[in-house]
Amino acid sequence: AxxxxxxxxxxxxxxxxxxxxxxxxxxxxxxxxxxxxxxxxxxxxxxxxxxxxxxxxxxxxxxxxxxxxxxxxxxxxxxxxxxxxxxxxxxxxxxxxxxxxxxxxxxxxxxxxxxxxxxxxxxxxxxxRIRLEIFDCTISAKNESPSMHLYPDAENSFPVLSFIKANDRYLYSVYYMAD
Known part of the structure; x- marks a missing residue:
């Protein structure tokens, strides 16, 4: 291919x-x-x-x-x-x-x-075949507070990976560790 x-x-x-x-x-x-x-x-x-x-x-x-x-x-x-x-x-x-x-x-x-x-x-x-959960912490002219986006959409059951967007170019992964 x-x-x-x-x-x-x-x-x-x-x-x-x-x-x-x-x-x-x-x-x-x-x-x-x-x-x-x-x-x-x-x-x-x-x-x-x-x-x-x-x-x-x-x-x-x-x-x-x-x-x-x-x-x-x-x-x-x-x-x-x-x-x-x-x-x-x-x-x-x-x-x-x-x-x-x-x-x-x-x-x-x-x-x-x-x-x-x-x-x-x-x-x-x-x-x-995943869903990306992006916590957008960049401040734009339109939005003064952080927002959350789910890609591609919320209607599928793919596993979710979470990231923080602190600037326009980089995504940082969010890790969760159980106690």
Whole structure:
């Protein structure tokens, strides 16, 4: 599926995965992998981290997992975009806003740049099959008090992950530890 998406969408080939030249760790000849094969390798790293026990994680593995998550978001958006032509319906209402405001290339660039506004947060929640509960503590001109948002919506039974938004660019996870 990943190689097929890279073949259908040329702009995916321009995505700087991991923002540095990555040399294949599995290849002793130090050849640089193509972006589609690198994407598969990055997704494999995420799979390995998810299914491995608690062990020492390297910084490069964490970076690869973040890139895999970004890639998953873009691939989910492309999948929904392609099915729109075929089925003429969207799985969730926020996709109509997302595709009205941005084309798939723009969505890729926004995710790559770390821009996560309402529609991108909905895409993240839908891709991971979770609900994001965001406690927005940023003070805007319209709102003087903190507010709470639930993405993508309150009507599903997905698990809830809570975050605090203290500024426009970062979300901080909220941990609850039982006594």
């Amino acid at each position: 990943i190689v097929g998406a890279f073949a259908r969408y040329d702009f995916l080939k321009q995505w700087p995965l991991l923002r540095e030249d990555i040399v294949s760790q599995n290849n002793s000849s130090n050849t640089v992998m193509s972006n589609d094969l690198l994407a598969v390798d990055i997704m494999r790293t995420l799979w390995d981290v998810q299914h491995a026990g608690s062990g020492a994680r390297e910084k490069i593995v964490d970076g690869r997992c973040v890139e895999a998550l970004r890639l998953m978001l873009v691939l989910r958006a492309l999948d929904v975009f392609e099915s729109l032509d075929e089925f003429h319906s969207l799985p969730r209402s926020f996709y109509s806003r997302l595709f009205t405001d941005h084309n798939p290339r723009q969505i890729m660039h926004r995710i790559n740049e770390g821009i996560f506004e309402e529609d991108e947060l909905c895409l993240l929640a839908d891709t991971l």
